[in-house]
Amino acid sequence: MADKAGGRRGRRAQGQGAEARPDEPILTRERIAATAVDMLDAKGLDGLTMRGLAEALGSGVMSLYWHVENKEAVFDLALDTVLEYRGPTALQDWRGDIVHVLEDWRATMLRHPWSALLLPRRALGPNILVRLERLSACLSAGGVADVDVNAAIWSLWNYVMGATVTRASFGPSDADREASQERLAELGTLYPSIGRSGLLLDDDWDGTFRRGLDFLLDGIAPKR
Amino acid sequence: MADKAGGRRGRRAQGQGAEARPDEPILTRERIAATAVDMLDAKGLDGLTMRGLAEALGSGVMSLYWHVENKEAVFDLALDTVLEYRGPTALQDWRGDIVHVLEDWRATMLRHPWSALLLPRRALGPNILVRLERLSACLSAGGVADVDVNAAIWSLWNYVMGATVTRASFGPSDADREASQERLAELGTLYPSIGRSGLLLDDDWDGTFRRGLDFLLDGIAPKR
DNA sequence: ACCTGAACACCGTTCAAGT
DNA sequence: ACCTGAACACCGTTCAAGT
Numbered sequence: 001m002a003d004k005a006g007g008r009r010g011r012r013a014q015g016q017g018a019e020a021r022p023d024e025p026i027l028t029r030e031r032i033a034a035t036a037v038d039m040l041d042a043k044g045l046d047g048l049t050m051r052g053l054a055e056a057l058g059s060g061v062m063s064l065y066w067h068v069e070n071k072e073a074v075f076d077l078a079l080d081t082v083l084e085y086r087g088p089t090a091l092q093d094w095r096g097d098i099v100h101v102l103e104d105w106r107a108t109m110l111r112h113p114w115s116a117l118l119l120p121r122r123a124l125g126p127n128i129l130v131r132l133e134r135l136s137a138c139l140s141a142g143g144v145a146d147v148d149v150n151a152a153i154w155s156l157w158n159y160v161m162g163a164t165v166t167r168a169s170f171g172p173s174d175a176d177r178e179a180s181q182e183r184l185a186e187l188g189t190l191y192p193s194i195g196r197s198g199l200l201l202d203d204d205w206d207g208t209f210r211r212g213l214d215f216l217l218d219g220i221a222p223k224r
Numbered sequence: 225m226a227d228k229a230g231g232r233r234g235r236r237a238q239g240q241g242a243e244a245r246p247d248e249p250i251l252t253r254e255r256i257a258a259t260a261v262d263m264l265d266a267k268g269l270d271g272l273t274m275r276g277l278a279e280a281l282g283s284g285v286m287s288l289y290w291h292v293e294n295k296e297a298v299f300d301l302a303l304d305t306v307l308e309y310r311g312p313t314a315l316q317d318w319r320g321d322i323v324h325v326l327e328d329w330r331a332t333m334l335r336h337p338w339s340a341l342l343l344p345r346r347a348l349g350p351n352i353l354v355r356l357e358r359l360s361a362c363l364s365a366g367g368v369a370d371v372d373v374n375a376a377i378w379s380l381w382n383y384v385m386g387a388t389v390t391r392a393s394f395g396p397s398d399a400d401r402e403a404s405q406e407r408l409a410e411l412g413t414l415y416p417s418i419g420r421s422g423l424l425l426d427d428d429w430d431g432t433f434r435r436g437l438d439f440l441l442d443g444i445a446p447k448r
Numbered sequence: 449a450c451c452t453g454a455a456c457a458c459c460g461t462t463c464a465a466g467t
Numbered sequence: 468a469c470c471t472g473a474a475c476a477c478c479g480t481t482c483a484a485g486t
Contacts, residue, residue, distance in 0.1 A: 025469090027469085050461085051458090051459080059470075060471050061472090062470075062472080063471070065461080065462095067469095117344070117345065120389040120393045121393040129418070136417035140417065146421065151435040152439065153421075154426075155383065155436030155437075155440065157386065157390070158383050158387040159382050160386070161386030161390060162381065162382030162385030165389060166344055169345040190353075193360035194357050194377070197360060197370065197374050199356065199377060211375040212376070212378055212379030213379075215379050215440060215443035218442065219439035219443035251451085273478070273479085274478085275478080275479090283451075283452095284452050285452090285479090285480095287450075290449085290450060290451070291450095294479080295480090
């Protein structure tokens with residue numbers, strides 16, 4: 001596709017979205033992060049290679065290693081770039097606030113499906129801590145007892161995590177959907193209960209997410 | 225380590241655990257699956273290579289491809305092998321039953337941490353459907369309305385999924401733990417709420433799992 | 449039907465240099 | 468301080484054969 005041997009080195013990357021201002025150095029952690037995100041969005045988790053990344057940035061492969069320890073570090077960088085939280089800061093209705101935080105969380109991750117696969121295996125970056133902090137504050141404001149707060153936070157975390165990871169993986173690919181469609185006849189007899197309820201045919205992901213979240217919040221809400 | 229060039233071909237694999245009975249063919253889907261599981265247990269997700277798998281089985285690399293489409297298929301095989309559910313079939317206390325199903329689910333996955341990373345990106349194998357079916361039956365038996373059953377199942381699924389994936393990844397490696405320990409001083413000032421509650425210091429994973437699950441089940445339980 | 453080695457088109461990263 | 472190409476030690480998989 002692109003010219004291979006030609007002297008495109010030192011040139012600016014084009015079309016990959018992360019354009020540098022003319023006076024900026026070609027290689028910075030920020031530009032590396034931004035380009036990695038673009039590449040992950042475009043080609044998925046396995047689509048990111050150091051070689052490809054370098055080419056998109058118009059540099060030699062090994063130049064990256066001056067700015068970045070290794071490929072893992074690139075993943076970390078990309079993940080934290082994507083997870084930045086800018087949300088309203090005013091607290092009002094604690095339950096509504098929590099729903100907002102979690103729906104926003106899920107939405108950002110689904111905008112970059114690779115992030116869902118990535119997050120669980122990385123350490124907690126600052127941008128995730130911000131979100132957890134927010135959650136914690138909401139729960140306390142809602143009157144959840146101190147002893148319950150941690151369990152509540154983790155259960156909410158688990159819930160978004162699970163929902164997002166699931167949705168991100170066999171959500172969009174309809175090959176799976178068709179496969180389950182076909183299997184549905186035998187399903188009804190082999191697994192009567194989930195066959196009857198049409199569990200695998202439900203494609204209202206957003207609605208189901210919201211309804212399950214309500215279950216969880218019902219359980220978390222302080223009893224009176 | 226092992227002799228490289230020596231004629232070990234056609235010999236049985238030793239020490240890898242998946243010993244063949246002498247009259248059995250060297251390569252079967254079952255032996256491939258079992259050996260893959262052993263290898264994944266021992267060396268993690270990235271530790272499984274077709275070349276290594278073949279060597280452990282005492283065959284040439286390409287011989288595997290007669291029994292198996294590609295590496296993805298090996299993952300599928302290994303995952304489904306591990307997820308087999310043998311649990312009591314008698315229904316009694318619906319809530320206790322659900323807790324049992326989920327704790328067993330989580331426990332089996334944590335016994336093979338790679339499975340937690342793998343499951344979300346694969347289609348639902350038969351052994352997972354068995355567990356979902358079980359869940360569905362429990363919920364109905366518990367009086368959960370038909371309209372709520374699907375949302376309830378998915379929320380439970382999300383919960384185990386998230387909890388297991390999280391625990392499997394930054395659970396056992398204590399490098400992360402130490403890192404967060406160090407960051408705790410600044411944490412208190414940057415993130416007062418989660419600093420105060422010691423969210424990141426909580427290491428009672430089992431207890432937290434159980435308590436969060438109770439929140440969820442409280443919300444799911446039919447109101448009266 | 450089942451197994452094989454050689455070869456291809458990739459990887460991430462080390463190293464010894466260049467400016 | 469920043470960038471580089473060549474080389475190393477791997478990958479998964481195609482292909483044309485062997486029995």
